[in-house]
Amino acid sequence: MAPFEVHLPTTAAEAVALRRDLPESMYVAGGTDLLVNLKHRLHAARHLVSLSAVEEMVGIEASGDGTLRIGAGTVLHRVAESEVVREGVPALAIAAGLVAGPQHRRMGTLGGNVMLDTRCLFYNQSASWREALGFCLKKDGDWCHVINTAKRCVAAHSADTVPVLIALDAVLEVAHPEDGPGEVRVEDLYVIDGRFEQNRTLDPRCLVVAIRIPPRKPGHRSTYRKVRARRAVDFPQLGLAVVGAFSGDGACTDLTAVVSAVLPKPQRLKRMEAAVGTHLEDDVIEEIAEQAFRQVHPQTSIHGDPAWRRQMARVEMRRALQALRASA
Ligand SMILES: Cc1cc2nc3c(=O)[nH]c(=O)nc-3n(C[C@H](O)[C@H](O)[C@H](O)COP(=O)(O)OP(=O)(O)OC[C@H]3O[C@@H](n4cnc5c(N)ncnc54)[C@H](O)[C@@H]3O)c2cc1C
Ligand code: SF4
Structure with a gap:
């Protein structure tokens, strides 16, 4: 790891001023991601503005x-x-x-x-690993090894x-x-x-x-489903948040779903309104789970076969909606 100096402000205003005035500075909070990235020489930071005393x-x-x-x-x-x-x-x-x-x-x-920085199998590696393969567009190179283009990074x-x-x-x-x-x-x-x-x-x-x-809608129910290789430590291979609102008799009045670990930006799923007015009966759940499958297109930038992760979007949507139905 390249040497850096740590600064310990005690107010948010002081932290922002340090970050503005110090060259090649970065914020560090818990450091659980940043320090690994610094070891891999993914960022060049001569000054770390620690937030731990704010x-x-x-x-x-x-x-x-x-x-x-x-x-x-x-x-x-x-x-x-x-x-x-x-x-x-x-x-x-x-x-x-x-x-x-x-x-x-x-x-x-x-x-x-x-x-949190976006992640990729070709990026979250040591400097020597990345150099041996050929640096990529995200850091030090000009080519994306995942989608074979010089235009865009899909970490x-x-x-x-x-x-x-x-x-x-x-x-x-x-x-x-x-x-x-x-x-x-x-x-x-x-x-x-x-x-x-x-x-x-x-x-x-x-x-x-x-x-x-902000305040949740009346009859709020929500859950999060995570697909990962092991039950602990691993980053998501697919993340799915489902938030619903329900009337007193249990009918769905609103449904929102957002999926992550697919593209560099989490994706809000469309056509969730099929749930509105229903009690999330099995056929409704299947219809929405099918929508998740159709709309999710994982890349090879992270671990896990993309075709399998796409199938898991359907499975996890089904599980999430069943959990919402059961949490009345
Ligand atoms: C083995 C391992 C497994 C992990 N698994 C997961 C996982 O499953 N899911 C997951 O989501 N994450 C995972 N992480 C990443 C990390 O632990 C979490 O994302 C954690 O929430 C990062 O918070 P931090 O405070 O440690 O951030 P830091 O590492 O301190 O900072 C991360 C980034 O955020 C910036 N930053 C921090 N705070 C602020 C702020 N207040 N304002 C502006 N910028 C800020 C930093 O400059 C840096 O760029 C994993 C990390 C490791 C090492
Ligand atoms: S998606 Fe492409 S450009 Fe982005 S980190 Fe991976 S290989 Fe590099």
């Missing part, structure tokens, strides 16, 4: 209208275990509890998860909590180095190009201060 960025607050505000520096373990989150937005607690392994969840933060968006946050219409509270505080919808943060710092619509010097989840 107390104002830690905590979970629920306001009277049902809005949930989670500080970006809150660790995933706390999000997963929080009663407020488990009861108010079950899918977020499930997704946070499925990230990596227990040690990562006690260090890794929700903000770090939102800002997979791999953060478990993000499809849930998109399905919940969550908003990021950000601090911009020049423009001050601002907001961006989580859904508007990413673009369909997996290259580092080109994958986001935000100025890379922006600090994510908190994640705000």
Whole structure:
């Protein structure tokens, strides 16, 4: 790992000023992803602005209208275990509890998860490995080994909590180095190009201060399904967030599904309105599961046969809807 200097601000304003003023600087929260990437020489950072002492960025607050505000520096373990989150937005607690392994969840933060770099088998490797094969478009090269083009990187968006946050219409509270505080919808943060710092619509010097989840619709039910090679530690090969609203008699009034680990940006599935007005009977579930299969087209950028992962979109959608039906 190349040497770097660590800075320890105690306020968000101080952190943003350091990131703005120090050349080749990066934020580090839990460091569970960043430090691995630095070892692989995927980023050049001479200064790390640590967020670990910024107390104002830690905590979970629920306001009277049902809005949930989670500080970006809150660790995933706390999000997963929080009663407020488990009861108010079950899918977020499930997704946070499925990230990596227990040690990562006690260090890794929700903000770090939102800002996680995209992943690819040709990129998340040591510098010598990448050099031996020939560097790729995402880092130091000019060619994508996955889709054989010089135009676009299709490294997979791999953060478990993000499809849930998109399905919940969550908003990021950000601090911009020049423009001050601002907001961006989580859904508007990413673009369909997996290259580092080109994958986001935000100025890379922006600090994510908190994640705000608006009040859920009446009769909220939600879940998150994750396909991975092992039951622990592994990144998703497919992530599926499903959020629904139900009337008093159990009829579905709204359904949203977002899939991840397919492209550089999570994908909101279309034609979910087939569920509205139904009680998620088996034939309705099959119809929506078929929609998931049709719309999901995984790439070979991450582990797992793409054809199998596509089939799993159908299977996991079926399981998610069955879980929603059962959680009345
Ligand atoms: C073995 C292993 C398995 C993993 N498995 C999973 C998995 O299954 N699912 C998953 O989602 N992730 C996984 N991860 C990745 C990582 O543990 C999580 O994504 C974690 O949430 C990252 O949070 P962090 O606080 O450690 O971020 P860091 O590593 O500190 O930072 C990640 C990125 O976010 C930026 N950043 C951090 N906080 C902010 C902020 N507040 N504002 C602006 N930028 C910020 C950093 O500059 C960096 O670019 C895994 C990692 C490892 C090593
Ligand atoms: S998808 Fe292509 S450009 Fe992107 S990291 Fe993989 S090989 Fe590199």
